[in-house]
Amino acid sequence: MSESNEFNRFQGTESYIASESLMSAVNCAIALERPLLIKGEPGTGKTLLARHISEALGMPMESWYIKSTSKGEEGLYVYDTLQRLNDARFGEGNVGDIRSYIKYGPLGRVFAAKERQVLLIDEIDKADVEFPNDLLREIDEMRFTVMETGDEIVAAHRPVVIITSNNEKELPDAFLRRCIFHFIDFPDRELMNQIVAVHHPNLDATLLDQVLVKFYWLRGQNELRKKPSTSELIDWIAALLASGITSAQIEAHIPFVGSLLKNEQDTEALGEYASGGGTMPSQWSDLGPKYNQ
Amino acid sequence: MFLEFFYTLREAGVPVAIQEWMMLMRALAMGQHSSSLLSFYNLSRACLVKSETYFDAFDRAFAQVFHGVEGQLTISDELQKWLEDPKNFKELTDEERAALEMLTSDELMRRYLEILEEQTERHDGGDKWVGTGGRSPFGHSGEHPTGIRVGGFSKNRSAMKVAEDRRYKNYRTDLTMDLRQTKVALKRLRQLTRTGPQSELDLDETIDKTCKNAGEIDFVFRAERRNNVRLILLMDVGGTMEPFFRPVSRLLTALHEERGLREFHPFYFHNCVYETVYEDALLFQDSAIPTADLLRRYDERWKLVIVGDAAMHPHELVGARGNINPRLETETAGIEWLYKLQDHFHRTAWVNPEPPDRWTRTQSANAIRKIFPMFHLSVDGIESAVSALIGSRPIAAAS
Structure with a gap:
């Protein structure tokens, strides 16, 4: 019907009680197609939020759990050189086709998906300080190029991106500017x-x-x-x-x-x-x- | 349309840029503010503010612009329209709708203004800025429609912030002059160690091994090199430190922008370290952390840098009940806390903004120099401090 109806879609779920300001932030992020950055004390349901958004809106979900060694490119794709080398050595697999050695990461899979999906980037502050900067363009334009093949992956439907942070590191300003932000207060x-x-x-x-x-x-x-x-x-x-x-x-x-x-x-x-x-x-x-x- | 709000936010110190503003405008154009003023508050905060540390400043700016603190309510028509908008009720739950429908929009508006009035008065009277939450006609989770009170978040702080001139608000603003030099000096503050999982392909070693294996590929992995330096900064603020505002703020800016550090936490104290240090440069009580907790929370591998002029009355350093603030004085002398800090952390440095020839003339600086290696707050001094923090354990000046 009206645009605003489409907008106000997330109302919490039966097992997830969301405050009004949280719902407002979620819906704003969905409508503006911007990533939603969620901060708050551990145990206030930051990670659960993505699962419940996916459940409430009936969108499939991809999760990307960030570790201290995570790199931006891993979220897009990994070119598995080792596998290819090994296959070449033992004459296995389809060594001639570089594409069978390009493995898409969570971000890449969500972009390539045929329907709109929810992507959870969990604990982004665990990674290196430069990590968010490496993803700026991809998150902004929702597209990237596979260097090895020249293929361009463009998101047909901009995914709902939920990013959580435990405040271990300060995130770069340029990254923050592109996000909707919500701080989950401890429940009263x-x-x-x-x-x-x-x-x-x-x-x-x-x-x-x-x-x-x-x-x-x-x-x-x-x-x-x-x-x-x-x-x-x-x-x-x-x-x-x-x-x-x-x-x-x-x-x-x-x-x-x-x-x-x-x-x-x-x-x-x-x-x-x-x-x-x-x-x-x-x-x-x-x-x-x-x-x- | 609400450009005033934009500039008020910027004045209040919330780093809002055009990009965020356009984001809000887009959301408004999509009809986001439709359900209530509270919704507008939530929406604008989600779009414009990117850190909870600015929530307080945002609240103040919001109150100022939308409450007509100076006696004018310039956008009251706008508010009225939102409040009257029947579309509102569509998204509300049954209870909320019932609660809202009990009031006419006039009454709602009147109540709204009343509450604002009340809060302004209380705030002026030096009482808590917020507090009537939970009884608002919008009645959700105790949040107030004016958006002043949000889940009890740092209540005291706002009142004090307004009440007091913010002495160190510029601490982290960018000073390009000499900032680069300081940064370059700090660049050496790294200990690259290969720690963590072995995830990096060691190409040289792999080729080597593969050759030795007569062409049989043999991969060798190693851990990546990472900076392992974690730093705690304890900074003296106020009083005799005031004249050194510029160099100190330059150091702080450089440290904040030093992305290479693994972790960095600044804390503040006044005059000498006693039972408590503060997370806030204005030493608000609600940012207080017992020094003992600090020692428990950060183990000895953290590097400690204290910035201070080490100038105080000898009694404030060695005497029991030495704290300059009589309300905070206790039996433990400041010097004992300094010894505890030095004992706890393996690597420490005291950075003093006073020129070195003054140190010998100040009794307290002389005493502290025996506990901590002391360096001058200059590019050279920082460089030596960095090598003291990185190199072998330095010995404090002998006499």
Whole structure:
């Protein structure tokens, strides 16, 4: 129908609760055919977003998980010289045809696809600082040339590109200028309730309250090296449910602390705190004004 | 059409360029702002701001332009139109629609202005800039339609930022004068090591081996050469450091642009390092990090560079309760923290903007010189500091 209808397409999915600003950013990126850069604390669902966009819009998805050794060209294609050399030596394969040794990477496959696809470029900051710059032209024009053969791959449908970053390195300005940007805030109490409800729909309300009080209290402790995030909360609740623990039992201590704290020092610090007579809050009112608006 | 917004953003320090602006214009032309002002806020932020560190500046600029802080609401017609636009409700959930329909657009507008009024007052009064969130008529996830409050993101910071003149806001702007020299000096700050997976084909070795193998191809791989230098910068700000603003800011710019470093984190302190260092050059409390945490978080392989004039009253260095800020004073003397830093990190350097002949005349600089190797903040000094950081462990000046 109207353009705006086509535009506002992503509304979250049944198992992925998106804030309004996130939806707005996603839809803007889809409509403008620009890459969407997602930042935020680990465990806030950056990587999951791409999967759910692909699910919600019914587009197939390609993932490109970036490692510290990743190179821009690998995303487009790799010319497998080693294979060709080997084949030449042993008289195997179709050595005469260079094209059978050009292997397309995720970006190349998405460009060449016949339908619009979702491409996830995960943790782009893991790679070398120059990595994003190497992809500028390709992401801008959505086309590239295979040097060895002179073939040009042009995207018939500009893919929906979702890029995640953990902020380990600063990304170059020229790259940023081409992206839509969204920072996933850590969910507040209300949104967290919704998120938990999606994963554990039959959770007892008092237990949930107790769990969240403990969770936000833990997150508020500055000494922690790694603060627990949403995904850890979901796991923790699953562990609590599986063991049949009641809300009264977690009032005074935190069972299965290993699913929340992933660091030895943190677990120790909490143990010291508890054995030193430190108390944990059991009500929202103990947490301060931030959670009691 | 909203060019004023564009320039206000730039004034507020958000690095917006034409490219992003055109992106927003395209989105607007496609009808993106249709559902509400909140939607416009989200949309413009997604298009124009590329780092969460600018969200705060963006919020201020947004408030200034669209709230008529100076008593004028130049685009109120525009807002009114969006608010009245029946298209809005199409995309909303049932609850949202119900909530919105309870209010007439006039009432909505009035409430909206009221809230703005309220926030301006509170902000002027030195209280928190934000805080009425969660009760707005748009009522989504506690986000406020005016876009001032977003998920509780760095609330205190905005208030203080507005309240205080930003002394070091130019720290990272580009100074082309002499910047290149500094950069060249820093180029040597690298330790190329072959670490990580063996992913690079060693052509020479392969040919060698293949020949020895009588033509049987034998591939040899090796790890790539990478710069392995991770750097922590601790910088003294304010007070006696003010006159050295230009050279210090040049060093900081050069370090920020030095793409070769594996990792680089700057921290700030005032006068001497005590219990706390700060991530923000303005030493805001919410950017405070306990120095002990710093030592835990970064292991001894990190290289530590401290920039400071090392000029303070002896008591501030060696005395208990020496912190110049009485609210922050504690029993541990500053010098003990300096010893801890020096003990923890294998390679350290103290870069002093004061000329070397002054060091001997300052008691505190003399004391610090015995803990850290000290270098002058000049191209030469940086070069020596770099070789001290890269070479064998240097010995602090004897006396």
